[in-house]
Amino acid sequence: MIPVLEIFGPTVQGEGAVIGRKTMFVRTAGCDYRCSWCDSAFTWDGSAKDDIRKMTPEEIYEELLSVGGETFDHVTISGGNPALLPQLGGLIDLFKEKGISTALETQGSRFQPWFRDISELTLSPKPPSSGMETDIDKLHEILEGTAGQNVSLKVVVFNEQDLAYAKHIHQLFPEVPFFIQTGNDRLDEKDHAKLLVYLASRYEWLINLVMPDSDFKRVRVLPQLHTFVWGNKKGV
Amino acid sequence: MIPVLEIFGPTVQGEGAVIGRKTMFVRTAGCDYRCSWCDSAFTWDGSAKDDIRKMTPEEIYEELLSVGGETFDHVTISGGNPALLPQLGGLIDLFKEKGISTALETQGSRFQPWFRDISELTLSPKPPSSGMETDIDKLHEILEGTAGQNVSLKVVVFNEQDLAYAKHIHQLFPEVPFFIQTGNDRLDEKDHAKLLVYLASRYEWLINLVMPDSDFKRVRVLPQLHTFVWGNKKGV
């Protein structure tokens, strides 16, 4: 059984390599990290534990159909850290069988053999501002285990120290498509226009740091697009 | 000689398949279209004709180096319609020789053999609101001539009629990666916060139309990201 917190969509993927892609979302419960700025803390801090449903792959697929109907051919699995769940393999297999492509994001603290069946895998190691430590050996193991696949690295950046960390990761794995993303440190801002202006200014701040830096050449710098549209709302 | 209007960067690619990519820009002069909402009308309306410089590939490359230094490995060629220029082949060859990858966008009214050497080619046929007619046979010819390459289709959408046109194009070429992009019809808005809120609302409008539509599955819906940061400023 898979612990599920949210099933929603279709909506646009707001981040990373397939930003803008029409997708459904399945959000699993549980994380082995406790990032200081986690925007999905409800997946692990106990606040939503009564909402967790233990579901079979078939039940998840049925709910995706009942929510999304005939409108989608792509599902993003997010968390929490879905890589904690060896049993996700059955769901990925079912999606494959149904012709549905899949994206999955994980911080890279665990490898699962079913990573090999993910259409777009994003490894998002966490920078110093998160308060977490990165297991570089594990990143190596995952990247070796998924060689030849569509895998990218993404680092969320809140400050210059985070950007130095991003550079370190990029230099360790120069051949892996690399994304630098602005973080959102205004998770409580309710005024949409204010948040928008702030997030755009943070994106500009990041662009202005990365552009003159010759250690960052083959990189993509992106915001979290969904926050530009829906602010801090969940389930969209 | 290549008629050049702007050389700038590095900055982020604001649109399409490699949105966010660090890139330099070379903007060529001249267009065979006259789109009603063209955001680069100065490339063809005569207003900037005294700024056009006839440059050799070597001169363009030198200027890219002097502006961008060691910070880049990617150049976007935009217009106008750069596909009007058979002589661009020499520049593309020079970039290849220097290890620089290239992106190019054109509306798809002309084919050039050097399309085959573009790393990321975007065909952006113009919807009804532009006032232009699409040559579908030419799109077929270009897509056949660049088969196996990294080519995508992008349609800018201002209204529902444009979206119906986008659907038609997507259905004609279902295998080609397809991008739907919000247009900017407030080219004169100077108030950045106001423009930002407006553009985000237009993006949401487009998402809300595309998401429930089962004829759009494998699609990506994106804004013009650079307008979120720099508004209607040029050369950034």
Ligand code: SF4
């Ligand atoms: S790894 Fe992701 S889900 Fe887990 S605490 Fe960090 S940000 Fe939150």
Ligand code: SF4
């Ligand atoms: S094809 Fe592009 S450059 Fe030419 S008029 Fe249309 S929008 Fe402007």
